[in-house]
Amino acid sequence: MSARRACTLLTLACLATAPRHTAAQTPEVLLRAARHAEARADPKAAAALYEQLVELAPSSRLGRRAGRRLSWLRARSENDFVTLAAVERMRRRSGDLNAASVRELEQALEAAPPGLARREGLALAGESYLALQLPEGAKRAFERLGRSADASPEERRHASTGGARALLQGGDAGAALTLLEDAGLERTALGERVAQARRTQIGRRVCFTWLGLFVLLTLALTRGRLLSPGPWRGALSRRRLLAGLYVVGAPLVIASLFDAAAFDTFAWLALGSGLVLLLTSATSHGLPSGSRRPRLLLAAGAVVSELCVAYVVLAELGEVLSFGA
Amino acid sequence: MSQKLSLVVLMLAAASGCGDDSASAVDAGLDAASDAAVDSARRDTGAPDAGRHGATTLRYTPEGCDYTVATPEVDATGRGEDVFGATEPDPSQVHMSWASSPDSSFAVNWHTDNGTLASTLLYGTDRAAVASADAAGADVTARLGHYLTIPPGALGGGGQTTVHEVHVCGLSPDTTYYYKVGGEGHWSPVFDLATGPSKGSRAPFSFAVAGDSRNNVENAWPISQRHILDRGVDFEVFTGDAVFLGSYQPDWNDFFSASDGGFNVQDLLATTPLMNVNGNHENLAVNYFAQFAYPQDVSTGEGAQGEEWYSFDYANAHFIMLNDTVVTDATLAGDEASWLRSDLEAARADPDVDWIFANHHRPVYTCGSTHSPAGDVRDAWQPLFDEFEVDVVLTGHNHMYHRSRPIRGLSGGDAVLAAETSDHAPVVTAGLPSGTVYLLSGGAGAPLYDASSDCAFTAAAMAMRTYSIVEIEGRSLSLSTYSVMGDALVDQVAWTK
Numbered sequence: 165m166s167a168r169r170a171c172t173l174l175t176l177a178c179l180a181t182a183p184r185h186t187a188a189q190t191p192e193v194l195l196r197a198a199r200h201a202e203a204r205a206d207p208k209a210a211a212a213l214y215e216q217l218v219e220l221a222p223s224s225r226l227g228r229r230a231g232r233r234l235s236w237l238r239a240r241s242e243n244d245f246v247t248l249a250a251v252e253r254m255r256r257r258s259g260d261l262n263a264a265s266v267r268e269l270e271q272a273l274e275a276a277p278p279g280l281a282r283r284e285g286l287a288l289a290g291e292s293y294l295a296l297q298l299p300e301g302a303k304r305a306f307e308r309l310g311r312s313a314d315a316s317p318e319e320r321r322h323a324s325t326g327g328a329r330a331l332l333q334g335g336d337a338g339a340a341l342t343l344l345e346d347a348g349l350e351r352t353a354l355g356e357r358v359a360q361a362r363r364t365q366i367g368r369r370v371c372f373t374w375l376g377l378f379v380l381l382t383l384a385l386t387r388g389r390l391l392s393p394g395p396w397r398g399a400l401s402r403r404r405l406l407a408g409l410y411v412v413g414a415p416l417v418i419a420s421l422f423d424a425a426a427f428d429t430f431a432w433l434a435l436g437s438g439l440v441l442l443l444t445s446a447t448s449h450g451l452p453s454g455s456r457r458p459r460l461l462l463a464a465g466a467v468v469s470e471l472c473v474a475y476v477v478l479a480e481l482g483e484v485l486s487f488g489a
Numbered sequence: 490m491s492q493k494l495s496l497v498v499l500m501l502a503a504a505s506g507c508g509d510d511s512a513s514a515v516d517a518g519l520d521a522a523s524d525a526a527v528d529s530a531r532r533d534t535g536a537p538d539a540g541r542h543g544a545t546t547l548r549y550t551p552e553g554c555d556y557t558v559a560t561p562e563v564d565a566t567g568r569g570e571d572v573f574g575a576t577e578p579d580p581s582q583v584h585m586s587w588a589s590s591p592d593s594s595f596a597v598n599w600h601t602d603n604g605t606l607a608s609t610l611l612y613g614t615d616r617a618a619v620a621s622a623d624a625a626g627a628d629v630t631a632r633l634g635h636y637l638t639i640p641p642g643a644l645g646g647g648g649q650t651t652v653h654e655v656h657v658c659g660l661s662p663d664t665t666y667y668y669k670v671g672g673e674g675h676w677s678p679v680f681d682l683a684t685g686p687s688k689g690s691r692a693p694f695s696f697a698v699a700g701d702s703r704n705n706v707e708n709a710w711p712i713s714q715r716h717i718l719d720r721g722v723d724f725e726v727f728t729g730d731a732v733f734l735g736s737y738q739p740d741w742n743d744f745f746s747a748s749d750g751g752f753n754v755q756d757l758l759a760t761t762p763l764m765n766v767n768g769n770h771e772n773l774a775v776n777y778f779a780q781f782a783y784p785q786d787v788s789t790g791e792g793a794q795g796e797e798w799y800s801f802d803y804a805n806a807h808f809i810m811l812n813d814t815v816v817t818d819a820t821l822a823g824d825e826a827s828w829l830r831s832d833l834e835a836a837r838a839d840p841d842v843d844w845i846f847a848n849h850h851r852p853v854y855t856c857g858s859t860h861s862p863a864g865d866v867r868d869a870w871q872p873l874f875d876e877f878e879v880d881v882v883l884t885g886h887n888h889m890y891h892r893s894r895p896i897r898g899l900s901g902g903d904a905v906l907a908a909e910t911s912d913h914a915p916v917v918t919a920g921l922p923s924g925t926v927y928l929l930s931g932g933a934g935a936p937l938y939d940a941s942s943d944c945a946f947t948a949a950a951m952a953m954r955t956y957s958i959v960e961i962e963g964r965s966l967s968l969s970t971y972s973v974m975g976d977a978l979v980d981q982v983a984w985t986k
Contacts, residue, residue, distance in 0.1 A: 192693055196962070223614070223665045225683035226693070229721035236719040258977040284976075291975040318750040325707075353706055 191217055191226040198230065205252040208245040211237040242279030247272070251285040254292065263301070266292045270305065278314050286312070287319070290326045299334035303327055321347065325354050337362035364479045371472035378469045382443055385458045386450035398449030399442055408445070412438040429481045436473035440466060546793075547635055551656035556589055558635070558656060559785055559794045561778040564649060565638040567606060571672050574604020580653070580670050580677040582745035584758035586765075588782045591685035591724070591803050592662035595762065596654060596782035597634075599670050599677065600745065603651045607672025608634040610655040619667040620679045632657050637779045642736030650738045654782050662687045680759040685723065689841030690804045693962035695720070700728025700850075700885030702744065702934035703770055710934040711749040713956045713973045718757040720958055725761055726808065728885030728930055729768025729850035736774040745780075767797060767812045768850040768885065783810070790824025798825055800832050806961060807836040809879075811849035813866045822869035829870060833877035843964050843986060845879045852884040854893045854904065854927040856950050857941025860886050864902075871899060878922050880915075880966070881959075885931035889940040890955040890970060892980060894948045895924025904946040913948035914984035926982075930957050932973065949980045 198213035214237070217230035240248045250272040257265050270289050276282040286309040293302035309315060310323030324347035331340035340358045344350045350359070383390055390396075398404075412434040419430035444466040451458050547566040548559045560566050582600040589596075597610060610632045613619045618628040625631035634655030641648050655670060663686045669676045686692040697717040702710040717725060732740035747754050764783070771777040778796055787795035797812040809832055815821055836842050851863035853871055863886075874882060875897050895915040898905035907924025908916035915923040927946075931938075932954035940952040954973035957980075959966065967983035 192962075195693055199960070225663050225665070225686065225723065228665050228681065228683045229695075229723070232719065232721035255975075255977045258972070258979045259981075288975045288977060291972075291977075316750055 189216070189220060191221045191224060191230075194220065195226050195230065198233070202233075202252070203256075205249050205256060207237050207240070207248045207252060211241070211245070240279070240281035240284070242281055243277050247276040247279065247285060248281040250276075251281055251288060254285070254288055258292075261292055261295060263293075263296055263298060266296065266298075266301065270301070273308075278312065283309060283312055283315055283319055287322055287326070290323075290330070294326070294329055294333060297333065299330040302330035302333070306330060321349065324349055325352075328354060328358055332358055332361055335365075337365050368476055368479055371476050374472050375469055378440075378465050379443070381465050382447040382450075382462070385462060386447055389450040390446060395446040395448075395450035399445035404445055408438060408441050411441060429477060432477045432481060433474060436477055437470055440469045440473055444469075549635070551634070551658065552632060554589060554594065554656050554658035556785065558588070558654070558782075559787075560635065560637055561775045561792075561794050563637045563775065563779065564640045566635055568608065568635045569633055570606040570636075571609075572604065572606040573672065573675055574602035576604070577602035578605045578607075578671075578675045580675070581755070582742065583670060583677050583680065583755050584745060584763060584780075585680075585682060585760070586762045586782050587724075587801055588656055588784055589658060590688065591762070591801060592687050593660045593684060594656065594658040595660070595682055595684070596656045597668070597670055597759075598652055598654045598780050598782060600650070600652050600742070600780075601671075603638060603649050605651060605672075605675070606636050607675065608636045608653040608655060608670075609672050610634065610657060610668055610670045611676075612657060612666050612668035614664065614666055616667040616679055616681070619669060623673050623676075639738065639775055639779050642734070642738065642774070642776070650776070652780050656782065660684050662690075663692070677759075682760055682762075683723070686804045688802050688804070691843070691963040692804060693960065694804050694806075695722045695958055695960045696803075697722045697725040698728065698883055698928065698930045698957040698959060699725065699933040700883075701730040701768070701888050701931035702727075703730050703733040703740070704936060705743065705747060705934040706936055707934075707954070707974065708747070708749055709932070709954045709973045710744070711747040711752060711754050713933045713954070714747075714754045714757045715749055715752045716971065716973065716976050717956060717958075718752070718761070722761060722958060724803070725757075725763045726846070726848055726883060727763055727765040728848060728883055729766045729814075730770040730885055730931070730935065731765060731768070733770055734774075735771035735777050738776055741776055741780060764801070764808065764810060764848075766810050766848050766850055767814055769814045772814060773797065773812075773816065788824070788828045790820050790828070798828060800836075802842065804961065805841060805963070806844040806846060807839070807842045809833070809836075809845070809847045811847060811870070813849045813851045813863065818865065821865055826869050826873065829873050833873055833879070837877045844881075844961060844966065845877065846881050846883060847874060847879050848883040850884060851886045852891070852927065852929045853882065854896065854944075854946055855884075855887045855889075855891050855929055856944035856947045857939055858887040858889055858891075859938040867899070874925050875922075879925050880923075881968075882925055882927045884927065884929050887929060887940075888931045888935040888938045889929070889952045890932055890950065890980070891927075891929035891940065891947065892949045892968075892970075892982065893927040893946050895926055896946055897922060897924040906946065910984070912982055914982045917984060917986045923986075926968075928957065928968070930955060930970075932956075948982070951979065953979065955979060 194213050194217040198210045201210035201213060211234060214230040214234040218227050218234060221227040250269055254265065254269045266289055269285060273282055273285045286305050290302045290305035293305060306323045306326035310320055324343060328340040328343045331343060337358055341362050344355045344358060349355055416430050416434045419427045444462060447462055544562060545566050546560050546562050548557055550557050578601055580599040580601060583597060585595055585597045587595060611619055611622050611629050613629045615628045622629040632655050634653055636651055636653045639650045660666065662684050665681055665683045667679050667681050669679045671677050699713055731744050734740055765781060767773055767777060778794055783796045784799040784801060785795035791797045798810060800807060800809045813821060836845055851866055853862055853867040855862050894913045895907040895909045896904045897907040910916060915926065917923045933956060937952050940950040942950045955970050956973060957968060957970040959968050964986040969978060970980040971977060972979050
């Protein structure tokens with residue numbers, strides 16, 4: 165063979181075996197395509213593209229990034245990525261979250277085989293229901309997560325705390341606290357928050373009960389005279405009305421100097437306190453003169469009633485910083 | 490009698506509701522008080538860590554690097570001692586950063602017991618070679634760093650603490666390296682890292698943004714870091730307040746070793762540089778400077794070891810890291826603003842720089858949350874951000890998420906909105922200045938604050954734990970924000986220059 169022929173053959177052999185880097189195969193192009201696949205919730209396509217990138221440039225920065233992303237996808241590849249695709253579609257809907265889309269995810273997860281994507285999907289469904297203020301759905305999703313045989317301790321913990329938050333959102337602080345205690349999580353920040361909510365709920369119930377009893381007390385003290393207009397006419401005298409207006413109105417005027425949230429709180433305080441004042445004043449007029457003991461009892465009852473009004477209003481609207489803490 | 494009593498009761502009841510200055514949760518009320526206490530302590534002492542400093546400092550030039558490392562004043566420091574303690578000689582809390590150019594260097598810090606003085610790093614491009622090496626050899630290079638023994642803080646928590654630091658320079662861009670730290674017989678696991686692309690490169694890259702991890706409520710800090718690891722970012726920018734009390738080492742130990750199941754934050758921080766700024770809770774404590782390695786071009790107004798404010802370039806982007814919790818208030822508009830102007834001038838004149846990001850702790854724009862916008866910072870720095878067309882300003886301090894509409898200029902103290910698209914991205918027109926997006930990311934673990942969208946300059950706001958991912962490819966930027974709990978996409982915006 166001549167030297168020229170040998171060189172030509174060698175050149176042809178080199179060309180034939182050299183890797184072909186077309187525009188479609190650069191790391192940047194593959195990364196962009198993989199990111200777009202993830203953005204349209206097509207994890208299977210994304211995984212394939214990341215795999216190509218890793219093979220193409222394993223030691224490069226982009227290859228390293230692709231490797232990490234590929235590991236994440238593969239860990240969630242059960243059901244040929246179908247479950248993960250459903251979860252990713254949900255993850256990208258947070259901007260227009262609605263109950264129908266969360267239920268759609270829930271249904272997809274019901275049919276899904278066990279795996280990480282399914283468990284993360286249940287957690288996402290639970291959090292989404294909570295964001296939508298649908299505690300029943302949240303409770304259901306977190307219960308299913310907690311019952312998953314392959315759930316990790318952290319996932320079970322999340323299921324317990326999520327379930328507690330759902331119960332709290334639904335107004336059952338007692339059950340939420342029990343759930344946390346069963347999971348050994350009562351001493352966490354959430355546990356303290358739930359315990360405080362429970363104390364507040366109990367306090368609210370006690371206060372409403374007391375206010376009802378106070379009304380009965382006033383009827384009993386006046387022997388039913390409160391049901392006639394006489395005592396009310398006395399309570400609504402001009403002097404008393406002005407005094408009452410000052411008592412309940414002054415804080416409201418001061419509150420108007422603050423923001424709307426504080427004004428609302430003081431407005432409700434004014435209303436509640438005003439009603440207690442009115443009832444107390446009318447009862448006082450309905451008592452026979454010289455009845456010292458009943459008047460003392462009425463005064464004590466009125467004080468407790470005012471405290472209850474304040475507690476209920478602040479628990480609902482304002483911040484009860486130390487009550488029940 | 491009953492009416493008078495009722496009046497007193499009513500006033501007392503009303504007063505009890507006035508204990509908080511916001512409608513946010515109990516935690517936020519206590520939280521604002523804790524922030525005030527930290528700030529008060531700073532003002533009372535006149536300087537952070539007053540009286541805490543040791544008497545020893547060290548200056549040296551790391552092998553292969555073209556800069557000098559200066560340690561803060563500590564109880565003890567040194568180099569080249571292969572001494573190991575009895576309790577915890579193996580490295581822990583390994584984390585990395587940049588003290589010089591990301592395309593050719595990196596720095597690593599780690600923690601050991603007080604008896605361990607060995608501060609060596611082995612690295613190479615062959616993982617197996619690095620794993621099996623006990624010293625420099627074929628395919629493995631050794632670098633010697635220094636150790637610091639930090640004095641205990643005012644609370645005395647944890648006593649003295651020993652941390653280590655090594656700097657590596659002279660690397661190739663866009664290359665994966667492997668390294669381990671420690672000393673003979675006491676090595677960390679092998680970690681990998683990738684150097685950045687060459688300065689000016691328009692190759693795609695991404696970074697995470699997170700901040701205010703202190704208190705680690707709901708274990709949000711390691712959960713956020715696990716998500717960030719899964720995203721495969723090139724580095725992370727942190728907006729300050731990593732810990733509750735900067736001089737309390739146990740807080741830092743928690744920060745660097747937090748875990749979520751099988752994931753430990755070291756899994757991310759040992760492989761992905763974390764670039765932080767000083768927050769009011771770090772409070773320029775010696776623990777902060779001792780445990781991070783950032784560029785130390787000391788400028789007028791900075792502490793002796795620098796690192797209060799610095800900048801770096803990554804590919805075609807310039808990052809400016811500022812300190813707005815200064816010892817002397819005048820520094821903001823004085824020395825630091827002077828440095829900022831010079832740095833911005835150079836960045837804008839640099840043809841390799843397409844994007845400019847600024848990062849500092851206290852937000853200039855925030856809506857309906859516990860902390861009001863930082864007027865002093867706005868007055869000192871926004872004119873510079875406007876003049877030099879900073880693209881994005883990253884902040885924290887309020888524990889929520891807030892993205893502003895593009896802003897350019899102030900009118901009577903109010904933001905002037907710039908041209909924007911329908912999803913509030915800046916409109917970039919050749920020859921015309923575009924607006925700056927102010928991003929607040931403060932939800933990586935601190936107790937959540939309220940958020941409001943009612944401000945004219947607000948594009949998105951939520952009282953939620955979030956982290957953000959910024960993707961840059963050439964002259965295109967996309968910002969995606971995810972919830973920490975659930976990893977759902979909660980906000981997104983993109984634009985091209």
